[in-house]
Amino acid sequence: MNDPQPIPRKVPDYMRKKGGLWYWTGAMIMIAFFYEAITGLILFLYYQPSNAYVSTEGVLNIAYGSVILTTHLYGAYIMIALVYIHLLRNLFVGAYKKPREMQWLTGIVLLVLTVAVAYFGYSLTGDVLSSDATDVARGIAGGFPVIGTYLREIFMGNGQSISLFTRFEGWHIILAGLIGITFALHFFMAEYNTIMPDPKKTNYRAPLIDKEDSSYKPWYPYNLLYMTQIALFTIALILLIPSILALLPHVPALFSPFPQVSATSPLASQVPPYPPWFLLFVYKELDFGISSTVGPFWATVIFTGLPLIYLLLLPYIDRSSTLKTTKRPIVVATGIIGIIYLIGLSTWGATMPGIPVNNVVGLLFFVIPLVLVIALVYMISGRLESGKVKIQNAWKVYALIPFAGFIAILAGISIYAAVKQGTIYYTIATIFLLVILGISITALYASIYGVKKASEQKSLSGRGYVLFGGLYGFLALAIVSVISVIPPTTIFNQSLYGVGLGLLFLLGAAFIALYRSHAYNE
Amino acid sequence: MPKDEKPIDEQRRNFLKVVGVMIIGAGIVGTLRSVVQYAIPPVSNAESSFPTLLLLLPNGNPVHTTDLVVNNPSIVTFDYPLQNEPNFLLRLGDASNNDVKIDSTTVDIPATGGKYQSPAGVGPYGSVVSSSAICQHLGCIPPELRFHPPSSTNFPGKVHCDCHGSTYDPYKGFSVVTGPTKSPLPGLVLSYDSTKDTYSATMLVGPTIYGHTTDLSGGNPVSSSGATITTLGV
Numbered sequence: 001m002n003d004p005q006p007i008p009r010k011v012p013d014y015m016r017k018k019g020g021l022w023y024w025t026g027a028m029i030m031i032a033f034f035y036e037a038i039t040g041l042i043l044f045l046y047y048q049p050s051n052a053y054v055s056t057e058g059v060l061n062i063a064y065g066s067v068i069l070t071t072h073l074y075g076a077y078i079m080i081a082l083v084y085i086h087l088l089r090n091l092f093v094g095a096y097k098k099p100r101e102m103q104w105l106t107g108i109v110l111l112v113l114t115v116a117v118a119y120f121g122y123s124l125t126g127d128v129l130s131s132d133a134t135d136v137a138r139g140i141a142g143g144f145p146v147i148g149t150y151l152r153e154i155f156m157g158n159g160q161s162i163s164l165f166t167r168f169e170g171w172h173i174i175l176a177g178l179i180g181i182t183f184a185l186h187f188f189m190a191e192y193n194t195i196m197p198d199p200k201k202t203n204y205r206a207p208l209i210d211k212e213d214s215s216y217k218p219w220y221p222y223n224l225l226y227m228t229q230i231a232l233f234t235i236a237l238i239l240l241i242p243s244i245l246a247l248l249p250h251v252p253a254l255f256s257p258f259p260q261v262s263a264t265s266p267l268a269s270q271v272p273p274y275p276p277w278f279l280l281f282v283y284k285e286l287d288f289g290i291s292s293t294v295g296p297f298w299a300t301v302i303f304t305g306l307p308l309i310y311l312l313l314l315p316y317i318d319r320s321s322t323l324k325t326t327k328r329p330i331v332v333a334t335g336i337i338g339i340i341y342l343i344g345l346s347t348w349g350a351t352m353p354g355i356p357v358n359n360v361v362g363l364l365f366f367v368i369p370l371v372l373v374i375a376l377v378y379m380i381s382g383r384l385e386s387g388k389v390k391i392q393n394a395w396k397v398y399a400l401i402p403f404a405g406f407i408a409i410l411a412g413i414s415i416y417a418a419v420k421q422g423t424i425y426y427t428i429a430t431i432f433l434l435v436i437l438g439i440s441i442t443a444l445y446a447s448i449y450g451v452k453k454a455s456e457q458k459s460l461s462g463r464g465y466v467l468f469g470g471l472y473g474f475l476a477l478a479i480v481s482v483i484s485v486i487p488p489t490t491i492f493n494q495s496l497y498g499v500g501l502g503l504l505f506l507l508g509a510a511f512i513a514l515y516r517s518h519a520y521n522e
Numbered sequence: 523m524p525k526d527e528k529p530i531d532e533q534r535r536n537f538l539k540v541v542g543v544m545i546i547g548a549g550i551v552g553t554l555r556s557v558v559q560y561a562i563p564p565v566s567n568a569e570s571s572f573p574t575l576l577l578l579l580p581n582g583n584p585v586h587t588t589d590l591v592v593n594n595p596s597i598v599t600f601d602y603p604l605q606n607e608p609n610f611l612l613r614l615g616d617a618s619n620n621d622v623k624i625d626s627t628t629v630d631i632p633a634t635g636g637k638y639q640s641p642a643g644v645g646p647y648g649s650v651v652s653s654s655a656i657c658q659h660l661g662c663i664p665p666e667l668r669f670h671p672p673s674s675t676n677f678p679g680k681v682h683c684d685c686h687g688s689t690y691d692p693y694k695g696f697s698v699v700t701g702p703t704k705s706p707l708p709g710l711v712l713s714y715d716s717t718k719d720t721y722s723a724t725m726l727v728g729p730t731i732y733g734h735t736t737d738l739s740g741g742n743p744v745s746s747s748g749a750t751i752t753t754l755g756v
């Protein structure tokens with residue numbers, strides 16, 4: 001079934017159409033990973049474990065150091081977010097089924113490695129947030145039965161600060177290397193197992209394997225250009241988000257692209273003790289009544305280890321060959337509940353860090369969504385099965401429901417706060433949340449009932465291409481000249497440079513899209 | 523080739539190709555420029571002149587004479603004038619641990635044949651001295667380079683480097699006793715405030731700190747609030 005094919009494989013045209021980005025979340029992760037590897041290595045030119053905080057802050061004042069440091073941080077954030085999206089997408093479409101079980105397993109390993117490498121990288125700065133995270137991790141590692149002390153020393157050294165940061169540096173590189181190796185495995189498995197074609201082809205039955213036919217265009221130049229477009233787009237995101245954030249005043253500590261104050265500074269007590277946002281859920285789980293009873297290690301095993309084990313075993317638990325989401329209500333429901341727990345715990349951790357939760361409240365937090373979601377999913381999938389309701393993109397719907405629900409709750413809270421407190425911030429937050437809510441409900445509606453595809457992409461006239469191409473070229477030249485005269489002397493200027501560079505990459509991506517449309521009619 | 527492909531206007535296509543190369547080129551230029559400029563270490567005009575820094579205990583209080591042990595076998599150092607540039611802080615005594623007054627002497631630099639006047643000891647007994655704690659031979663630092671207190675009249679205290687065996691005499695301005703080093707340890711000039719009983723680092727004299735083109739370049743300055751001492755147990 002898998003005739004040897006030249007790698008990389010050809011892909012069908014629809015994967016390069018508008019909206020095709022959903023099929024390339026893995027590729028975007030790869031680009032983010034490469035970006036991280038390169039910027040990470042050049043950051044080591046200045047990092048000194050003996051002087052962690054000062055040398056990290058020092059990088060901000062080296063020419064363009066601020067751009068490299070802040071985008072390295074946000075590249076990691078974007079990579080983690082994409083890893084979660086990639087995982088959920090594959091969970092809902094049933095990509096873990098035959099023949100991709102091993103591919104799924106390596107994916108879960110990559111999830112763990114990515115979060116771990118991000119943890120170590122985050123801690124390298126030695127700022128107050130890093131030392132809070134270190135304390136939590138010390139507690140967790142130290143609680144491992146029998147070998148706890150060894151584990152703590154293996155990962156965090158013998159207690160001296162220089163040994164701590166040297167270890168962090170070492171593990172950061174080791175784990176990044178492991179990601180590279182595991183990723184190679186994951187990628188070649190993907191090439192071997194082929195992409196997942198439209199499940200209708202096999203009437204929603206696994207194994208779903210793509211058979212190349214003559215309509216597939218050659219990899220070069222069609223896919224190469226498309227991949228370049230994705231790469232430029234991803235890098236543009238990585239450059240733009242932190243550089244824009246860096247220009248804004250009062251970005252909350254959790255999303256600030258800069259290191260916080262030093263852990264030994266008197267100002268440290270004013271920064272709420274947060275871990276990085278992607279670990280907020282671990283942090284909150286330690287506040288539950290039961291966690292203080294069993295200790296941080298076992299709490300982590302229960303709250304983080306069990307879901308991971310579930311994910312690892314998933315291909316072997318759900319062995320049915322059906323790929324229909326409606327025929328897998330339990331898997332779908334667990335996925336949705338997982339998202340709710342993850343987002344809920346994280347927000348809870350962000351708004352009430354370190355405040356203990358008694359067992360009853362904790363139980364309610366876990367039980368209410370559990371019961372509600374399972375009941376709802378069963379109900380909906382029953383109705384879908386019987387054909388009473390029709391949904392076009394089931395997995396998108398499943399991903400959007402918890403998101404919209406969660407945003408609705410937040411919006412409710414902030415409306416309440418806006419009315420009670422009446423400060424401008426709550427009003428802004430409310431408007432913002434309502435807009436997101438509106439967008440997600442529209443998206444939900446669109447994915448349930450389907451939108452009329454705008455009949456054929458309107459292609460530009462020949463002149464239009466010349467006009468837009470010329471415009472892009474002109475803009476690129478303008479931007480590159482503007483940013484090259486901005487001296488990188490202040491962090492503000494450096495951030496402007498970052499924005500400019502991000503726009504250049506964005507222009508590059510837009511241009512390739514234009515070119516593909518012109519030359520290949522794609 | 524799909525059938526619906528329109529005939530392609532070669533000229534327009536070439537125009538777009540040129541523009542594409544230009545945009546990618548602009549991106550590459552922008553990226554490379556920042557990366558290259560980033561990789562060049564900043565010329566540290568870290569300091570334009572030697573700062574005067576109060577010596578502080580790790581808890582932030584100033585160092586007083588009672589905090590310093592005569593012939594301390596532990597290694598007491600502080601960074602000055604730049605980070606990661608350790609200097610010894612020694613309170614010298616004789617074999618029975620009584621303070622010894624250290625006078626300024628003329629120190630030879632065998633490497634260049636030059637001479638300079640070493641700083642005299644400070645403090646109530648004139649016994650507190652300081653020097654760079656980076657070996658002038660190949661740059662070993664404590665604990666390899668360390669002060670061995672006098673144990674008897676036969677063994678007067680010496681600063682010895684375990685890396686290749688250089689020895690310096692802290693009682694004689696850290697002058698060279700045995701090689702392979704060809705240069706004494708740069709002397710650090712301390713000043714003593716007798717009313718407050720506090721010590722400050724003011725400048726360095728003699729050869730340049732090992733591995734630096736000048737004492738004030740090639741690193742980041744230590745914090746301006748003071749120079750904090752650290753103690754390495756034996």
Ligand code: FES
Nearest residue numbers: 657659660683686
């Ligand atoms: S480095 Fe000290 S003797 Fe060689």
